[in-house]
Amino acid sequence: MEGELKELYNAILEGQRDVAKEKVEQALAGGVNPSEVLNAMVTAMGEVGRLFEEGEYFVPEMLIAARAMKTGMEILKPQLVDADIQPVGTIVAGTVKGDLHDIGKNLVCMMLEGAGFQVVDLGADVSPEAFVTAVKEHQPNFVAMSALLTTTMPNMQTTIDALKEAGVRDDVKVLIGGAPITDAYAEKIGADGYAADASRAVKVAKSLV
Ligand code: B1M
Numbered sequence: 001m002e003g004e005l006k007e008l009y010n011a012i013l014e015g016q017r018d019v020a021k022e023k024v025e026q027a028l029a030g031g032v033n034p035s036e037v038l039n040a041m042v043t044a045m046g047e048v049g050r051l052f053e054e055g056e057y058f059v060p061e062m063l064i065a066a067r068a069m070k071t072g073m074e075i076l077k078p079q080l081v082d083a084d085i086q087p088v089g090t091i092v093a094g095t096v097k098g099d100l101h102d103i104g105k106n107l108v109c110m111m112l113e114g115a116g117f118q119v120v121d122l123g124a125d126v127s128p129e130a131f132v133t134a135v136k137e138h139q140p141n142f143v144a145m146s147a148l149l150t151t152t153m154p155n156m157q158t159t160i161d162a163l164k165e166a167g168v169r170d171d172v173k174v175l176i177g178g179a180p181i182t183d184a185y186a187e188k189i190g191a192d193g194y195a196a197d198a199s200r201a202v203k204v205a206k207s208l209v
Pocket residue numbers: 059098099100101102103104105107108144145146147148149150151175176177178179180194195196197198199201
């Protein structure tokens with residue numbers, strides 16, 4: 001990687017969103033292929049994930065890097081659509097019913113987008129019915145649920161049950177996470193995957209796609 005793309009990579013890594021925006025604009029204006037621009041940003045987010053796992057980056061660094069990536073993506077997205085670049089997979093994501101905590105979920109969504117997934121973010125306090133409707137509409141590869149409260153965790157099970165009732169459970173992989181969630185809980189409710197943090201969520205999603 002060299003020139004503007006290297007500078008874009010560094011801007012994402014350092015969370016400099018204005019520089020990232022400028023570098024994406026310059027690269028596109030200079031005729032660089034949108035997929036190469038995307039690749040530079042995805043590679044940078046991969047490195048952010050690695051630094052987080054190694055304890056060199058913490059949540060704030062990951063958040064500002066993800067925001068820089070998001071700013072770059074906003075400029076790149078129309079070009080990607082034009083170039084017809086296929087996403088790695090589609091994910092319907094949300095924080096479960098009764099739960100308003102969305103910071104972790106947003107971070108997970110940003111990291112997944114950074115890894116090339118198309119994310120349909122339903123927000124927070126998402127009812128099982130809303131998940132079912134979104135699955136029918138978007139036909140995603142994944143349903144990604146977040147819960148931060150022990151009192152709202154059971155709504156993950158309720159949502160899986162609703163997907164079953166609607167006959168769409170087997171059409172998707174269910175990925176769950178959030179501070180009180182464990183591997184054992186994921187297994188208990190019949191989810192397909194659990195991730196402890198945003199970086200691992202990307203790894204699990206990639207391994208399941
Ligand atoms: Co609330 N809150 N909160 N809160 N809050 C907690 C969760 C709590 C642990 C604080 C405490 O008591 N120590 C506690 C829960 C206790 C429990 O259930 N056992 C709690 C409580 C009790 C409450 C209220 C009930 C308080 C009240 O009103 N009495 C209330 C509930 C409101 C509701 O949801 N209905 C409430 C409200 C709020 C605020 C609105 C003020 C605010 C949320 C703002 C927002 O999100 N927009 C808030 C906050 C900020 C917190 C703490 C302090 C921080 C949460 C956070 O954003 N962390 C939290 C204490 C804590 O966690 N230390 C707390 C940073 C974020 C990056 O991490 O969300 O864990 P996290 O996400 C991580 C991983 O968990 C994982 O990846 C993320 C990034 O690495 N992950 C996934 C998350 N989702 C994933 C999905 C995946 C994979 C990985 O796959 C799909």
